[in-house]
Amino acid sequence: MLTLAVLLLFPLLLVQSLDPAFNDDVLGLIVFKAGLTDPQSRLTSWNEEDDSACNWVGVKCDPNINRVSELILDGFSLSGHIGRSLIRLQYLRVLQLSKNNFSGTINPILSQIPTLQSIDLSENSLSGLIPEELFQQCGSLKSISLAKNNLTGLIPQSLSSCSNLERLNFSSNRLSGQLISGLWSLSSLRSLDLSDNLLEGEIPRGIENLYDLKVINLSRNNFVGWLPENIGNCLLLKSIDLGGNYFSGGLPLSMRKLGFCRYLDLNGNLLNGEFPDWIGEMRSLAFLDISGNNFSGRIPSTLSNLQSLKEVNLSNNRFVGNLPESFGDCLSLKVLDVGQNLFSGNLPSWVFKLALETVSLSGNRYSGGINLPDPFSQSYQSLQVLDLSSNTLTGGVPSAIGNFSRLQALNISWNSLVGPIPKSVGELNTTFVLDMSHNQLNGSIPAEIGLAVSLQELRLESNFLSGAIPIDIGNVSSLTSLDLSRNNLTGPVPIAIASLSNLEILDFSFNNLSGNLPKELTNLTHLVTFNVSFNHLEGELPVGGFFNTIPPSSVIGNPSLCGSVVKQSCPAVHPKPLVLNPNTSGPNHGPLSPNLRHKRIVLSISSLVAIGAAVFIALGVVTVSILNMHARMSTARSAAAFTFSGGDDFSPSHETEANYGKLVMFSGDADFGMGAHGLLNKNCELGRGGFGTVYKTELQGGRSIAIKKLNTTSLVKCQEDFEREVKKLGKIKHQNLVTLEGYYWTPSLQLLINEYIPQGTLHKHLHDRESDSYLTWQQRFKIILGTAKGLAHLHRMNVVHYNMKSTNVLIDFSGEPKVGDFGLARLLPALDRYILSSKIQSALGYMAPEFACQTVKITEKCDVYGFGVLTLEVLTGKRPVEYMEDDVVVLCDMVREALDEGRIEECMDKKLKGNYPMEEAIPVIKLGLICASQVPSNRPDMEEVIRILELIQCPTESQEELE
Structure with a gap:
């Protein structure tokens, strides 16, 4: 239909084009529109009967010559091809067609618009190669973005002739091959983004020629070899992102000269050796990410010189020792992640004295107790994420934990913490995730847990908790995951659990729970995983909803349960319920030692799909x-x-x-x-x-x-x-x-x-x-x-x-x-x-x-x-x-x-x-x-x-x- 529309327009356009009074801009844009699909009717103001296009939506004109100078149609939901008709816009300086659904290849005809300075075709569905011809006449071009398309092939060699180019963004495509050395001849280049492609090989020499370069992003490619040796000679650099490649070796010494650099991301490479002391000379750094490398040794104390530092990620390396106390002088620090290293000793006390928002010390060898600061510490009002998991921490969970008024996630799992869960957990009314699993906590689950109304995930499994499941837990209506397995809990499953309508995962396995399962549990329509195996539950299993599809493994180890799932018929007349004495004990009711902990039973979602596949x-x-x-x-x-x-x-x-x-x-x-x-x-x-x-x-x-x-x-x-x-x-x-x-x-x-x-x-x-x-x-x-x-x-x-x-x-x-x-x-x-x-x-x-x-x-x-x-x-x-x-x-x-x-x-x-x-x-x-x-x-x-x-x-x- 689009092709037919264009053909029908051509006789009229041909006649008009013979009229010298007729504006070439109108003709070019009308033909361009005829080849498009405009589902939101954004281009209804484009009328072929107009003498000028200057009042059309998305069009701007140069007032001196009354010709179209800018075509800006970002986010118009347009689709179709970028046709040849745009060549009629001979005074066009800015072409922005981003965030649409243009498809097909890039038309090299754009290079024949001599005044074109800025091209933005990002976030479309363009495919194929970037044509060499596009840059053979690019003397006026200052900015080009082809990001987030489906472009393939090599970076055109002709790009090196665009001597006035200041901004280049080819990110998020499928470009391959090696980086062309001609890029380093673009002396006017200020911003270079080739991230998220399939580029490979070593970085060619010559980057130091880019005197005006301020931003470089080569992340998420397949580059190998050493980091560019002379990158530090690009003295104006403010942002460097080389993460997600295969770079090896250490940091080039020239980097110490980058006094204006605020953003340095080298994550996910193969960098090794000790982290250099001279890092403290990059005094403007606000963001530092060297995670996922092979750095070793101690963290240099010179990091304290970086007073502008806001986010630091040193995780997944092989650092040893402890974080230097001088790190606490970085008063602007908001995010600190040093997880998955070999740090040891006590938790650094200064961590809780700064106004940090996110702290992760997980996966290290920290020992000793969790010593929180005095009640007036600013961290109580700022901290949102605290992860101390997978260390060897001992002692109890401090009651001051409830003072964190903005805490959204608390993870202290996989430690050796003892004692009861403090009642102050009820004060964590902004917390979404609470994970205290895999410790040696004892006592009962405090009823105050029902006051933590924002909780979505509660994990207390693999402890020594006893007593009944508090009915107050039914007040936490946001819960999607509740895991109390592998404890010594007793008593019935509270009917209040059935009010947790958002619950997707429920695991009470390997406890000493007794009584009947509430039939109201069938109201949990979002339930995906349900496990009450190895308890002392009895009576008929609930029927309907999720319970019609549960496998026997989710209720195994409860010999008194009956129903079709366990292949045991229930008696026609149910006896009166037994009242169990909570003080009785027997061989099956004692606390489980760690060595006798049963393995976790998790339902495989594949069982559901396997039914559908059976017909094949x-x-x-x-x-x-x-x-x-x-x-x-x-x-x-x-x-x-x-x-x-x-x-x-x-x-x-x-x-x-x-x-x-x-x-x-x-x-x-x-x-x-x-x-x-x-x-x-x-x-x-x-x-x-x-x-x-x-x-x-x-x-x-x-x-x-x-x-x-x-x-x-x-x-x-x-x-x-x-x-x-x-x-x-x-x-x-x-x-x-x-x-x-x-x-x-x-x-x-x-x-x-x-x-x-x-x-x-x-x-x-x-x-x-x-x-x-x-x-x-x-x-x-x-x-x-x-x-x-x-x-x-x-x-x-x-x-x-x-x-x-x-x-x-x-x-x-x-x-x-x-x-x-x-x-x-x-x-x-x-x-x-x-x-x-x-x-x-x-x-x-x-x-x-x-x-x-x-x-x-x-x-x-x-x-x-x-x-x-x-x-x-x-x-x-x-x-x-x-x-x-x-x-x-x-x-x-x-x-x-x-x-x-x-x-x-x-x-x-x-x-x-x-x-x-x-x-x-x-x-x-x-x-x-x-x-x-x-x-x-x-x-x-x-x-x-x-x-x-x-x-x-x-x-x-x-x-x-x-x-």
């Missing part, structure tokens, strides 16, 4: 069976093509290539002594797969590495393409991924050099009958969780593994899993499913059904499917597909059937000999099944998988493993 089971069986037959035929046809016998197969010409081929080690040079072919020792073969054969060898320093000799069949033939893809894979670092350390290239021989993982594959640990290895439940859970984290990191880096299976998961000495062979499909000339599937036939049973359908897009959900199958394999010890004499057993189907029939114990690996917590095993099995759903949209992403696994895992056990 038959389709899945047929699909897998077809894949089985295809796999056998393909394997038989291609076995010879994927065979390599070792050193004797190398011809003399190959030996020459090996001596003169290209060897690259990402971590530095390495001398292999015997040449590349010397790496491939036939007697050190580790294994073979669809992409090649793996050998073990040693560097001259004695360090072992694994060499993968790639099958050259169907691989890319272009060295440049091969190296580009391998270098991308080499930049991916994670503790649960095998590190790619380098590569070797000749046209007929390609090697990938990986770190060597000594304990072999997960497949060997699960299925090798000659192996003496035995995986405990804790080790299996660690493998599943670590594999999920590795895959999630790959997906964050936009890499699909394509070949998830137990032979591609390796186990290191600490029992951590490391996912290997990821991204090798990138080395194919194109994602040809026939070639790819032929290379990974050994993954049969792990392959998602969509591999068999040419019209379905292959995404990260394929990896989720393989992960789901692998999870079931780890739990059951059975292969994904097992061939019997007259049958084929598909693991997913077998486990799903056993789960439905309540026979899940029969599926668990017999090597475990029953030494596993069923309350953890069942949710993990359900999660595996939902990950292996036949429908991709039913599978969760890997980030969701990690969150679910961490909920299932018992925190106490996690801490013990870390120790």
Whole structure:
């Protein structure tokens, strides 16, 4: 319709264009409007019968010449393409079309508007490359923003000719390649933002040429190497954000000259060494974030010189000692986060004397008590977030905690605090989150908790609390999460709990609660997780609402409960309720010691989705069976093509290539002594797969590495393409991924050099009958969780593994899993499913059904499917597909059937000999099944998988493993 409208307008516009009195601006804008969709009718004032466009909405004119000088249509909800007609606006200086829905590519015709000084096309849906032609005539251009679009490809080299450019923003796109050195020739540049892209490589030299630079943001890319050495020569810099990259080394010494810098963000890199003393010379700093690096040593006392400092984040490093007392002189400080370090000693007293708003000292080694200041401290009126969790604090919870009049979140969990919960918690009427879990608190829960009316999350689990659950808790109407599990609480579940209409999570498990469950609990319509297992509850379970779908595990351990969920019928006539003497005790009523704490039972949301996926089971069986037959035929046809016998197969010409081929080690040079072919020792073969054969060898320093000799069949033939893809894979670092350390290239021989993982594959640990290895439940859970984290990191880096299976998961000495062979499909000339599937036939049973359908897009959900199958394999010890004499057993189907029939114990690996917590095993099995759903949209992403696994895992056990 838009195209038709433009065609209908052209005769009129052609006639008008012949009239010299007719304004070119009107013609250009009317044609521009005809190609747009204007759902809010914002452009109704644009009338082709007007002689001038100067009175139109979004249009400004130069009064001296009466021609359009500014077109500002930000946030008009317009859609369509940016057409050629704007070239008629030959006096246009400002073009702002941001926050709309323009699509298509950027029209290079804009470069032919000679007066154009400012272009803002940010926050649209533009795609494709940034055209080189756009900057070939850019002498007037001072500002350009293409941020928050879907642009791809390289930064145009022609950009370096825009000598008057002052502001450049290409952030939040998918631009790739290296940073062009020509950027440093733009001497007028004041603001540079290339954040949130896929840029890579080292920062080229020459940044010191940008004398007027005030803002630089290169965060969230894939840059490597050292921080720009001469960045300190850009003396006017006020804001530096280089976070979320792979920069290494320390801070460049030149930074000490940046006396005007107010914002410094270097988080999430690989920076190391001690934090320099000269940081105190950057006296204008108001924001400092060096979190998520490898800095070590002590915090320099010179930080106290930064009197303008408002926010400091030093978390997730390896700092030791304690925070310097002089830090307390930073009177402007509002946010302090030093969590996840190695700080020790007593809590710094000055923290509570400043007017701080957020304090996080979590995950350190602080000891001693929580000593709050006198009642007149300004922190009582300012502090909003206090996190002291995961330390070794002792003593009681001070009653002065109620003096924090603005506190929104208090977390003192995972310490060794003792004594009662002070009644002053009722004074925390602005607090949303209160977490005192995993301590040794005793006594009863104070009734005053009902006065903390703003609470949304209350966590008191894993303490020694006793007595009844106070009915006053029903007054906290905002509660969405209530966890009182693993205590010694007695008495009934108060009916007042049913008034907490916003409740989503309720966990009273592992207590000594008794009596009937209130039937009014069915009114909790938002309930997602409900757990009252291992108490002394009795009578009929509530019927209706959420209780129609709860699994038996949520009420297990209450032998006197009846109802369909527990498969125990209730008597037709209920006896009169028993009145229990609260003073009686018995073998089942005593306090639980820490060593006898039961594991947490968490409901898996996958059980609900699995019901929806059940209708696809038959389709899945047929699909897998077809894949089985295809796999056998393909394997038989291609076995010879994927065979390599070792050193004797190398011809003399190959030996020459090996001596003169290209060897690259990402971590530095390495001398292999015997040449590349010397790496491939036939007697050190580790294994073979669809992409090649793996050998073990040693560097001259004695360090072992694994060499993968790639099958050259169907691989890319272009060295440049091969190296580009391998270098991308080499930049991916994670503790649960095998590190790619380098590569070797000749046209007929390609090697990938990986770190060597000594304990072999997960497949060997699960299925090798000659192996003496035995995986405990804790080790299996660690493998599943670590594999999920590795895959999630790959997906964050936009890499699909394509070949998830137990032979591609390796186990290191600490029992951590490391996912290997990821991204090798990138080395194919194109994602040809026939070639790819032929290379990974050994993954049969792990392959998602969509591999068999040419019209379905292959995404990260394929990896989720393989992960789901692998999870079931780890739990059951059975292969994904097992061939019997007259049958084929598909693991997913077998486990799903056993789960439905309540026979899940029969599926668990017999090597475990029953030494596993069923309350953890069942949710993990359900999660595996939902990950292996036949429908991709039913599978969760890997980030969701990690969150679910961490909920299932018992925190106490996690801490013990870390120790």
